[in-house]
Amino acid sequence: MTSDDIKRGSNPFLLQEISDLEKTIKKLERRIKELEADREILKQDIDRLSEYNQNLETIMRSRK
DSSP: OOHHHHHHHTOHHHHHHHHHHHHHHHHHHHHHHHHHHHHHHHHHHHHHHHHHHHHHHHHHHHTO
């Protein structure tokens, strides 16, 4: 049974449940996109910090 089948039956409770679920899905999809963007930023930060760390290690070794 699909949501269209239920809508044709016009059960108000089920229609509201479907509407609520669809809203929840939209919110979760937006949140997933936000988290994916955050992940990319964090990956870039990790790469930058890793390079910075390697540079510091090189400087420290050259001073010995």
